[in-house]
Amino acid sequence: MSGTYIKSNLHTHSTFCDGKNTIEENVLSAIKKGIKILGFTSHSMYPYYNETYMKPENFSSYCEEIRRLQKKYEQQITLRLAFEVDFIPGISLPGMENYAEFSPDYLIGSVHYIFNRSGNFGVDNTPEIWADGIKKYYSGNVRNxxxxxFTLQKEMLEKGDFALLGHPDLVRKFNEKFPLFDENESWYRTELKEMAKTVAKWGGATEINSGAISRNWLTKPYPGEYFLELLHEYKVPVAVTSDSHSAENLDCNFENSIEMAKKAGYSEIIYDIDKAGYKFCPL
Known part of the structure; x- marks a missing residue:
């Protein structure tokens, strides 16, 4: 473990997917903000895509641009080449073998869509899509x-090969402004406890992700305080990330996220991930 806190962000999006800024604009902003390690994690379901994901024909250009900037700014910042890979059963799995030709430093595994026999819908697109999906595909039963x-996340953890679990309670995204369930209900807390156990058994790490804060949906990051306490109880390591989609938000809410980690019991966080594994620094 390093002797001092090292500021980093391992979850960054650019114009190669649904981000607002180019990779280089993000790099320059990160340098100004004192970020020492910046990981680019373009949305991916290679070789498939939708409108917010990176097109298969752009993967090589994405990798080339990151490697170009690694050399250009090597004296000022460390850049990591990575992908945020969606888990879509039977279609997209976050596995290093599936991305071997691009030689990423790490992968983030994420679930953005719920699938059942009737169809699928986005969890974090808009409050309307979230509510309509529950009404259409679950007859309004938000608990189911x-x-x-969470069942999809567990399946992804069982089958995938990735380093970081993305926003593990994304279902909270709209719950402050448009609440559909009570996060203090026993059934939900039971789900969180089982999820924390599964993450611990998997053996990887998750993130304290402030993406919904920068988008003005939440006032606290993913995971919520109770969930984070459970993750600490089960000895799951964490990284503080911003899930940034704009250069100005690369370090959104970091001070509060760190305080939340400390309150949950963490004394160190992951500041870097490469092919050798996790690197930790104290809080």
Whole structure:
């Protein structure tokens, strides 16, 4: 473990997917903000895509641009080449073998869509899509939809090969402004406890992700305080990330996220991930 806190962000999006800024604009902003390690994690379901994901024909250009900037700014910042890979059963799996030709430093595994026999819908697109999906595919039963979300994450952890679990309670995204369930209910807390156990058994790490804060949906990051306490109880390591989609938000809420980690019991966080594994620094 390093002797001092090292500021980093391992979850960054650019114009190669649904981000607002180019890779180089993000790099320059990170340098100004004192970020020492910046990981680019373009949305991916290679070789498939939708409108917010990176097109298969752009993967090589994405990798080439990151490697170009690694050399250009090597004296000022460390850049990591990575992908945020969606888990879509039977279609997209976050596995290093599936991305071997691009030689990424790491992968983030994420679930953004709920699938059942009737169809699928986005968890974090808009409050309307979230609510309509629950009404259409679950007859309004939000508990069943939320439980299916966690079931998909568990399946991804069982089958995938990745380093970081993305926003593990994404179902909270709209719950402050448009609440559909009570996060203090026993069934939901039971789901969180089982999820924390599964993450611990998997053996990887998750993130304290402030993406919904920068988008003005939440006032606290993913995971919520109770979930984070459980993750610490089960000895799951964490990284503080911003899930940034704009250069100005690369370090959004970092001070509060770090305080939340400390409150949960963490004394160190992951500041870097490469092919050798996790690197930790104290808080």
């Amino acid at each position: 939809a939320v439980c299916d979300y």
